[in-house]
Amino acid sequence: MHPRIVVIGAGAAGLLAARTLNAAGYHVTVLEATGAIGGRIRTDTDFANFPVELGAEFIHGSNAITRTLVEESGLSVIPVNRMGNLRWGIPALPLGKLSLSERKLIVSLQRDYHALASAPLYGDMSLRDYFAGLGYDSDGLRMADVLLAQTCCASLETLSIADLQREMQVDHAGGLAYDGEARIEQGYAELLRMISRGLTIRLHSPVSDIQRHGGGLTIYAHGEAHMARACILTVPVSVLKKDTIRFDPPLSRAKRDAIHTFRTERATKLIYRFSERLWPDDATYLTGDMDAARWWAPDLGRGDQAIPVISCYVTANRARVFDLMDDYAALRWGLVQLAELLGTSQYQLERHFVAGKRISWAHEPYARGGYAHVPPGAADARVTLAEPESGGLFFAGEATAYDTNPQTVHGAFESGIRAAREADAYLRDIVR
Ligand SMILES: Cc1cc2nc3c(=O)[nH]c(=O)nc-3n(C[C@H](O)[C@H](O)[C@H](O)COP(=O)(O)OP(=O)(O)OC[C@H]3O[C@@H](n4cnc5c(N)ncnc54)[C@H](O)[C@@H]3O)c2cc1C
Numbered sequence: 001m002h003p004r005i006v007v008i009g010a011g012a013a014g015l016l017a018a019r020t021l022n023a024a025g026y027h028v029t030v031l032e033a034t035g036a037i038g039g040r041i042r043t044d045t046d047f048a049n050f051p052v053e054l055g056a057e058f059i060h061g062s063n064a065i066t067r068t069l070v071e072e073s074g075l076s077v078i079p080v081n082r083m084g085n086l087r088w089g090i091p092a093l094p095l096g097k098l099s100l101s102e103r104k105l106i107v108s109l110q111r112d113y114h115a116l117a118s119a120p121l122y123g124d125m126s127l128r129d130y131f132a133g134l135g136y137d138s139d140g141l142r143m144a145d146v147l148l149a150q151t152c153c154a155s156l157e158t159l160s161i162a163d164l165q166r167e168m169q170v171d172h173a174g175g176l177a178y179d180g181e182a183r184i185e186q187g188y189a190e191l192l193r194m195i196s197r198g199l200t201i202r203l204h205s206p207v208s209d210i211q212r213h214g215g216g217l218t219i220y221a222h223g224e225a226h227m228a229r230a231c232i233l234t235v236p237v238s239v240l241k242k243d244t245i246r247f248d249p250p251l252s253r254a255k256r257d258a259i260h261t262f263r264t265e266r267a268t269k270l271i272y273r274f275s276e277r278l279w280p281d282d283a284t285y286l287t288g289d290m291d292a293a294r295w296w297a298p299d300l301g302r303g304d305q306a307i308p309v310i311s312c313y314v315t316a317n318r319a320r321v322f323d324l325m326d327d328y329a330a331l332r333w334g335l336v337q338l339a340e341l342l343g344t345s346q347y348q349l350e351r352h353f354v355a356g357k358r359i360s361w362a363h364e365p366y367a368r369g370g371y372a373h374v375p376p377g378a379a380d381a382r383v384t385l386a387e388p389e390s391g392g393l394f395f396a397g398e399a400t401a402y403d404t405n406p407q408t409v410h411g412a413f414e415s416g417i418r419a420a421r422e423a424d425a426y427l428r429d430i431v432r
Contacts, residue, residue: 003229003427006031006219008207011039012056012409013234013396015195016416017423022199024424029228030199031221033206033235033366037196040236040367041409043189047273047357048307051187052298054269054359056409057313058082061173062180064410066191073194076185078301083110083178085284088143091343092286109136109144114176116161117168124376127164128156146293152407153265153315153370162379167405175405183301188409206366207235211248212391229430230392230423234416237385237399238264238368251389258384262399266319267361267370270312270334271298274352277308279342291318292337310338315370323360331356371407372399382406386415392426394419 003026007018010032018028036042042054058080059066070077087094088106095103112134125133131144141156149156152164167176174180184191205221216229235245240259250256270292279286283297292312299306312334314322322330335353339346361367374381386400396419401411403418 003027003216003431004029004227005230005232005423005427006217006226006228007232007234008219009033009039009234009397010037010196010201010203011234011397012041012192012412013398013416013419014039014232015192015199016413017232017234017396017420018199018201018416019195020417020420021423024420026424026427028200029226030201031205031207031219031226032201032203035203037201037203038189038192040361040371041188041192042359043187044357045187047271047355048299048309050299050302050306051184051190052271052309052311053183053188054271054357055361056188057183057298059182059184059410060180060405060408061171061175061177061410064173064175064180064408065413066410067182069195069413070184070191073191075191075194077182078185080181080183080284080300081179082181082285082296085282087280087283087286088288090288090290090340092288092341105140105143106147109140109147113144113148114168116165119165121162121165124160124162124379126157126376127159127161129376130161131156142289146287146289150293150315150318152373153267154263154373155265155316155318158263158265158316158373158375160374160376160379162376163374163382166379166382166402170403171405173405173408173410175408175410183298207245209246209248210393212389212393217392228392230394230427232394232396232416232419232423234395234397234412234419236264236367236369236397237262237372239366242368254384255387255389258381261374261378261381262372262385263375264369264372265316265362266323268314268319268322268330269357269359270314270322270331271357271359272310272331272335272338273354273356274308274310274349275354276352278344278349278352279310283310286341288341290337290340291321292334292341293318295338295341312338319360319362322358323362327356327358330358373407386418388422388426392423394423394426
């Protein structure tokens with residue numbers, strides 16, 4: 001008889017961990033706090049006549065494991081080359097129409113960012129200090145914030161360059177090159193639905209207590225006790241930070257310190273449906289130094305019949321103003337900024353506006369923000385977070401992805417497989 005294993009969380013990491021262990025013959029139960037699988041993957045199929053992503057949207061990298069999973073599931077991808085069609089400024093112009101100095105700035109920022117991969121580091125510092133040290137002025141730093149830091153769901157001054165360098169050195173998905181990006185035609189949620197087939201998943205089961213004892217683990221969720229010989233915990237580090245799960249015995253000091261080191265900032269999407277397409281046909285990436293700094297069109301590549309939809313992904317400090325507003329005010333403020341970015345009038349946008357939707361991940365109790373980053377001086381935190389605790393407790397999730405790209409779906413998938421293998425090795429050892 002194979003022992004029982006509990007996986008906590010039915011996001012990308014939890015589902016891949018469960019699938020891997022299920023395939024190895026273990027009895028796996030997934031406990032999920034909310035009423036749905038997916039975690040930070042959520043696809044809206046009602047907003048338009050194609051799937052619109054409220055959480056994760058792109059596959060980053062030609063070699064990302066997600067592509068294999070998409071293929072295995074009989075799904076398909078739509079390639080997107082965001083940086084290839086970058087527009088910048090207020091209004092946002094294509095590279096060819098920017099001033100020479102702005103064009104040079106974009107190119108040199110990218111070059112110096114990627115040079116981090118092999119730069120000798122004599123200590124850690126923020127990405128802001130790294131660029132300032134290279135002589136970038138306030139214009140350059142603001143552009144770096146929009147084009148580089150906000151993608152990491154952080155602001156320039158809170159990102160550790162040692163952590164970024166580690167990621168660049170272990171990247172095997174090609175996730176850091178924009179030309180390998182794609183969307184899933186049928187939506188990310190469909191991929192997770194396919195992965196979850198055949199798994200035992202208990203929804204509405206928020207875990208409150210994890211006890212480790214001689215006989216294994218007892219995990220309490222919604223008034224039920226689940227016994228297991230091993231447990232894989234995949235909840236976001238932002239949730240762990242809130243101490244809503246009690247551990248008996250407590251987690252090790254190193255683990256607790258690592259948990260409290262991470263920062264998870266706001267991540268908010270503003271999504272608009274219009275009666276007409278009011279933006280350029282190749283709107284892969286419209287960017288400018290404003291609160292609503294980064295926009296793209298989810299209808300891109302979906303054919304002539306696709307309903308015109310444009311969305312803004314606003315993160316970290318820039319999302320604060322939107323998160324403090326109600327839906328109506330947030331969507332309206334977004335529309336004002338979109339008009340500036342497109343160089344059109346607000347009246348013109350309002351005339352064609354059909355519907356809007358805002359999702360603030362900081363307000364989701366089981367996500368508490370976008371995805372986690374480590375501040376300068378804490379680049380070891382991911383490794384420590386990923387380390388197993390005694391008694392069969394294992395850790396997965398995007399924040400633990402130290403040997404691949406954190407902050408991504410494929411990083412979460414890979415972390416789930418890693419933790420499943422660790423649990424398998426542990427169980428083989430104790431059964432022997
Ligand atoms: C707005 C946004 C845009 C993004 N865009 C992209 C993108 O384009 N490409 C990309 O690769 N990545 C993107 N990401 C990141 C990606 O979504 C995450 O890295 C990935 O989905 C994380 O998976 P996970 O399994 O680690 O965590 P989650 O998906 O958060 O899964 C954890 C699960 O644990 C559950 N849980 C929490 N607490 C408990 C509890 N006490 N008991 C039981 N269950 C619990 C949660 O409900 C959740 O289902 C984006 C994220 C956001 C928020």
